[in-house]
Amino acid sequence: MLEIKNLKTSVNDKTILNGLNLNIKAGEVHAIMGPNGSGKSTLANILSGKQGYNVSGEINFKGEDLNKVSIEERAQKGIFLAFQYPLEIPGVNTNNFLKTSLNTIRKARGQKELDTLSFLNLVKKKSAELGIDEKFLSRQLNVGFSGGEKKKNEILQMKLLEPEFIVLDETDSGLDIDALRIVADGVNSSRTKSNAFLIITHYQRLLDYIKPDFVHVLSNGKITKTGNSSLGIELEKTGYANL
C-alpha cells in the first residue's frame, strides 16, 4: 500500500530524515519508535504532504507517486493523520466540521454527500462506540477540550472518514489509562484487511493494547532496526541508547 524509498528531508539545511525506507502492506500495523528528535513527527508530516520541507526520495501510495499531490488530495485519497496536538478552531462547531470533512471526502470518492439527518445518525453511532458524549459534538472544535477529549476526537474522525492509511502521531501522549484503552479499542475495531496503520510512539504502553506486526526503530533519520512486537518490549527495558 505504501512504499517509501530513500526518503531524505531537511529544513534550513538541517537534515532530518536521511534515507528512510519502509514498505507497508494492506492489513498491517507498523509501529515506529525512537528517541526525541529522531524525525518521527517529520515523517508523519511528510506523509500528509505538509509544506516547508526539502524532500527527496519517493513515496508511493497504492502505486501512485505522492510527490506532487496536495495535502487535501492525499486526505481525499485515504491518508489520515491523527495529530499529536489537534488544533483548536474557535467558532467552528465540531459537528459542522466533521460533516464538512466527511462530505468533502465522500464527494472526492464519488459517494453521495450525507444530509444532516443521516450524518447525525452516523456520528451518534460512531461516538457512542468511543464513549464520546454527544454534547461534546456541539462544542467548538477542540476548544477547551482536555488532552484525552482531543485525542478521542481524532479517533472519531478516523472512524467517520474510513481512511485506508492511518498515521497515529503520538496519539498516546497525554492520555490516562482509560482514555488510552478507548483510543486503542477504537483503532483495533477499525483494523481491516484493506487498511494499514503507522503508529508513532515513544512508549511500549500503547503497543500493549494495539499489537503491531512490525516495530521499527527510527534513529538519526533512518530505520536502524526492525522486529516484531517483542522489539517494543525489549526497548522499554533497555532504552534506545543500547542500540
Place this chain on the structure above:
Amino acid sequence: MKTQKDINTNQEYKYGFSTDIENIRSPKGLNEDTIKFISNIKKEPKWMLDWRLKAFNRLKILKEPNWQKPKYPKIDYQNLYYYSAPKSSSKKINSLDEIDPKILETYNKLGIPLQEQERLSGVAVDAVFDSVSVATTFKEALTKKGIIFCPISEAIIKHPDLVKKYLGSVIPITDHYFATLNSAVFTDGSFVYIPPNVRCPMELSTYFRINATETGQFERTLIIADKGSYVSYLEGCTAPMRDENQLHAANVELIALDDAEIKYSTVQNWYPGDKNGVGGIYNFVTKRGACRGKNSKISWTQVETGSAITWKYPSCILQGDNSVGEFYSIAITNNHQKADTGTKMIHLGKNTKSKIISKGISAGKADNTYRGLVDISTKATNSRNYTQCDSLLMGNQCGAHTVPYIKNKNASSTIEHEATTTKINEEQLFYCNQRGLNQEEAVSLIVNGFCKEVLQQLPMEFAVEAQKLVSISLEGSVG
C-alpha cells in the same frame, strides 16, 4: 447590459455590471441651484428646501475631516452629479408591474426580486436606484398595522409632521462635513415609522444600488420606533465595477422611544476596487441611533466587505434610563481596501448598557482600523460597557489597528475592553487540509468561525448570504 462580459470573467465581484438606462441628472456641481433642482424634482415643500439650504450654508464653513487612517485623493465636489435617476422613474406608477423592465432585471440579477410572485417571503424591500426609490414591496400589508415604510421623499410629502420632528434630531445638520453635505443634497432613502406597541411582522429592508457614473449617492434613512414597538431592518448595497472612485455619503438616524427596540443590520458590498486598488466606492457614512426612551434598545450589526474605503461609526446615544446599545461588526479588507470603522456608545441615562463586538479581518495589502468611543457621563450611574475587538491578519503585508477611546466619568460604572490580534494559523490550515478541505474552504471555515458571534446576530434570511460573502471576499488571499 454593456459589461456583461466582465461579469462572467470576474468571479470576485459578481455585482459589477451596470445597467444601460436613460437618466435624468442634475447639472454637475455643488451649489444652491443643484439643491433647488433636487428639491424641485422631488416636489418638496418649502420647509424642506429651507432645511437643505441651511445645511448648505453651514457646509461652506466646514472642512473635510482628516483624522482618519485611510487617506484618499481630494474629492472634486464641483465635478460630481448630485442627482441621477432613471428617466422612467419620473412617471407615476400604480403598481410594481409598471416599473421599467430594465430596473426589474437589474434587481433580479442582484438577487432582489421585486415582482409579487418572486419576492422574498417575510421581507419587505425598498429598492433605491441611484438617487430615487424605485419600488417598495409589501406596502399595503404593513399599512394595515399602521406601519409606514416608504421612500423618504414620499414621507416628506405625506408625513411632514413626523419628518419635521425627527429628521436631523439625531444627526444635526451642523454635525460634520459629510453629514452636513448629506443634509444639503440627500436624494432618497427609506422612512420607517412603527406605531406604539406594534411588532413589525416582517424584516424591512432597503437595497441600495449605485448605477450612474460620476454620481455621488447621498441616501438618507430615518427610522422611528414608537413606544413599545419593535422593528428589524436590513440594508444591502452594491455598485458597478468602475475605475473611478464614487462617493457614497449616507446619513442614517434611528430613534427608539420608551421600551422600543430597533435592530439595524447592514451587509455592505459596494465595489471594492480592483486588485491594484483602482476604483471602488468611498463609503463615508454617518449612522447614529438615539435610545431616547427608557428601556429602549438599538442594535447595530454590520458586515462590511466592500468599498475601497469604509469610514463609519454606527453609534448609540443612550439617553433613556436602562437603555441598551449594541454594535456587532465584521469588517473585511482585502487587496488595497481600507477600513476605519467602529462605534460610539454615549451613556447619558442611568443603568445604561452597551456591548461592542468587533471582528476585523485584513488580507492582501489592506489596512483595517477599529476606532471606538465609550463615554459614560457623570449622570449615567451604574452603567456598563463590554468591548471585544478581535483582529485577524492573513499574510504579512496587511495591517490591523485598534484605537479605543474610553471615558468613564462616574465611579459606579464599569468598562471592560478586550482586544486580540491573531494571524491566520498555518497549523489550523494544515489540520483542515488534512481533513480533505482545500485552502479556500479551510480559510472560509476558520474565518466564519472567527466571525461567528457577529454572523449569528443577522436575521436568518441573510446570515447564509453573509457567510458566503465573507468567504468570497477573501478568495485568493492565502497560499
